[in-house]
Amino acid sequence: MSATASAIFLTLNLAAVTTLILFALGTPLAWWLATTRSRWRPVIEAITALPLVLPPTVIGFYLLILLNPTAPIGQFWVRLTGDTLTFSFSGLVVASLLYSLPFMVQPLQTAFERIGRDQIEAAASLGAAPFDLFVSLVLPLSVRGFLTAGILTFIHTIGEFGVVLMVGGNIPGRTRTLSIALYDHVEALRYDEAHALAAGLVGLSLLVLSLVYWLNRRRSRHEG
Amino acid sequence: MRDKGLHFDLTRQIDGFRLEASAGLPETGIVSISGPSGAGKTSLLRALCGLDRHFSGRVSFGETVWHDRTCRQPIHTRRIGIAFQDTRLFPHHDVAGNLAYAAKRVPAGSAGPEQDEILDLLDLRPLLDQSVNTLSGGERQRVSLGRALMSSPDLLVLDEPLSALDTARRNRLLPGLRALLGRLALPTLHVSHSASEVAQLADHVLPLAGGRTGPLLALKDWLDQPGRDERFSLLAGRLVTQDEATGLSGVDVAGRTLILPGLDGIAVGSALRLIIRASDVAIALKPVTGLSIRNQIPVRILRLKPQPGTAYCDIDFAWTEQALTARITRSAADSLGLAEGQTVIALIKSASLDPDRD
Numbered sequence: 001m002s003a004t005a006s007a008i009f010l011t012l013n014l015a016a017v018t019t020l021i022l023f024a025l026g027t028p029l030a031w032w033l034a035t036t037r038s039r040w041r042p043v044i045e046a047i048t049a050l051p052l053v054l055p056p057t058v059i060g061f062y063l064l065i066l067l068n069p070t071a072p073i074g075q076f077w078v079r080l081t082g083d084t085l086t087f088s089f090s091g092l093v094v095a096s097l098l099y100s101l102p103f104m105v106q107p108l109q110t111a112f113e114r115i116g117r118d119q120i121e122a123a124a125s126l127g128a129a130p131f132d133l134f135v136s137l138v139l140p141l142s143v144r145g146f147l148t149a150g151i152l153t154f155i156h157t158i159g160e161f162g163v164v165l166m167v168g169g170n171i172p173g174r175t176r177t178l179s180i181a182l183y184d185h186v187e188a189l190r191y192d193e194a195h196a197l198a199a200g201l202v203g204l205s206l207l208v209l210s211l212v213y214w215l216n217r218r219r220s221r222h223e224g
Numbered sequence: 225m226r227d228k229g230l231h232f233d234l235t236r237q238i239d240g241f242r243l244e245a246s247a248g249l250p251e252t253g254i255v256s257i258s259g260p261s262g263a264g265k266t267s268l269l270r271a272l273c274g275l276d277r278h279f280s281g282r283v284s285f286g287e288t289v290w291h292d293r294t295c296r297q298p299i300h301t302r303r304i305g306i307a308f309q310d311t312r313l314f315p316h317h318d319v320a321g322n323l324a325y326a327a328k329r330v331p332a333g334s335a336g337p338e339q340d341e342i343l344d345l346l347d348l349r350p351l352l353d354q355s356v357n358t359l360s361g362g363e364r365q366r367v368s369l370g371r372a373l374m375s376s377p378d379l380l381v382l383d384e385p386l387s388a389l390d391t392a393r394r395n396r397l398l399p400g401l402r403a404l405l406g407r408l409a410l411p412t413l414h415v416s417h418s419a420s421e422v423a424q425l426a427d428h429v430l431p432l433a434g435g436r437t438g439p440l441l442a443l444k445d446w447l448d449q450p451g452r453d454e455r456f457s458l459l460a461g462r463l464v465t466q467d468e469a470t471g472l473s474g475v476d477v478a479g480r481t482l483i484l485p486g487l488d489g490i491a492v493g494s495a496l497r498l499i500i501r502a503s504d505v506a507i508a509l510k511p512v513t514g515l516s517i518r519n520q521i522p523v524r525i526l527r528l529k530p531q532p533g534t535a536y537c538d539i540d541f542a543w544t545e546q547a548l549t550a551r552i553t554r555s556a557a558d559s560l561g562l563a564e565g566q567t568v569i570a571l572i573k574s575a576s577l578d579p580d581r582d
Contacts, residue, residue, distance in 0.1 A: 118308075118310065118312050119312055119314065121275050121299070121312070122306070122308060122312035122314075123314070123325070124298075124299045124300045125273065125275075125299055125300070125302075125304055125305070125306045125372075125375075126300075126305075126325060126326045126329055126371070126372075126375045127300050127301075127303065127326075127329035127330070127331075127375060128300055128325075128329060129298075129300050129301075130300075132329075133300075136325070137314065137316075140316045141314075141315070141316055
């Protein structure tokens with residue numbers, strides 16, 4: 001496999017794994033944020049949004065400290081799997097989960113909040129237990145939110161650079177993602193290859209975002 | 225000992241407003257909560273249903289405690305069918321899907337209304353395939369009521385259930401709804417601004433004013449509350465004829481037919497409650513000819529009740545099983561020489577379904 005192909009495969013793999021895990025983690029978190037009356041809500045909301053405002057290198061730096069094999073978490077992972085979290089694919093997944101969290105949680109939270117208490121009260125009064133209610137009412141009414149959240153998370157994970165560089169380094173086939181490969185090409189003045197990668201990323205992003213907006217328009221006209 | 229039915233004694237503080245409500249509602253029958261807007265009707269309903277849990281006190285239904293200091297029974301296990309004023313239909317289902325959502329979640333073996341019965345009563349068949357977004361306000365309310373009934377509830381809660389329906393359709397629907405609820409013996413809590421809806425539906429009325437409940441009243445006593453300057457009679461009848469040419473309807477009351485305007489659109493055979501103002505009833509000693517008043521009914525005088533401080537005298541009649549009250553002046557009563565036990569002719573000028581009709 002060529003270096004470029006391996007970087008593309010690694011990146012898509014990372015984005016897919018991150019998106020799937022974030023669906024599982026982000027959905028309950030977004031649901032809690034959308035429905036809770038806890039006074040902790042603003043704090044949790046702020047923590048969730050933190051990756052949006054912090055420089056990726058800050059997140060990467062702290063992750064490096066937390067995940068390295070001499071720290072408790074890193075040590076635990078080594079004992080569990082025999083591999084380190086830093087400079088490994090697993091470490092990249094952990095970092096991406098944190099870094100892309102707001103892109104999953106915020107669209108979902110917005111979608112859940114749009115449903116409103118009224119419909120939920122109605123479904124509950126008709127005998128829908130919480131899980132039933134979520135599957136039969138909340139999921140179908142927030143399909144658009146799930147689509148948007150999934151696509152944004154996926155594409156955002158593809159494009160991350162700083163965190164990956166800090167936590168994963170630049171190991172071909174293991175942690176060298178598209179944006180790192182691009183950086184490599186530029187450093188080495190291989191502009192042709194850099195162009196191919198950069199244009200590819202621009203095209204892909206444009207395509208995916210157009211898809212998101214097209215879906216949103218179509219669904220809102222359909223629902224309107 | 226507590227009997228079945230809904231019992232509550234609760235206090236709810238909402239900013240500057242304090243709700244203090246207590247009552248024990250009968251095991252079956254329809255109770256209307258009546259009061260001016262801002263009296264706390266919706267707050268009370270929400271607390272009773274468990275949609276609002278931030279209050280102190282106790283709510284129980286039959287043997288089951290729904291809310292007290294330690295217990296909060298979740299709403300999905302309470303089996304309350306709620307017809308919301310704002311309908312709250314599910315936008316991702318069509319009308320049939322909304323009804324099915326309720327029907328699917330009925331525990332096996334629970335008794336409830338037949339689906340066909342609900343569809344016919346609320347005239348929902350023509351709507352079944354429609355998206356809920358295309359429905360009018362009145363249609364949405366009918367679907368919402370149908371969905372609540374479809375859940376085979378143990379308690380039905382109607383929050384302004386027919387406020388978006390026009391008078392004709394509401395008058396058409398109320399007798400059938402009342403009959404259905406009676407047949408199911410389904411205890412029902414009802415809130416409406418419309419005095420006519422209360423009069424046509426309720427068995428009892430729970431007055432609520434300024435956040436405080438009053439004593440539970442029989443409908444007749446509610447109509448005769450001291451707050452009203454009018455006295456009313458409540459007659460149970462059945463609509464027997466509809467004449468579209470004249471706009472007059474015949475209502476059978478205890479074997480006598482009253483000819484009345486303003487009841488068009490109601491199906492022949494519907495049970496009605498006629499509300500008659502005491503001041504709309506006059507008295508003659510024998511049948512009168514050459515008079516515009518068409519309804520002349522022989523009745524027996526039960527009681528003469530001169531009203532102290534006024535020029536009036538109220539007269540209670542027995543008309544077979546039913547009670548009718550007339551209000552005439554004291555001097556008229558004297559000059560006619562009326563006596564208790566005497567049989568006279570009651571001249572009924574008008575009757576309506578609505579105590580608030582101007």
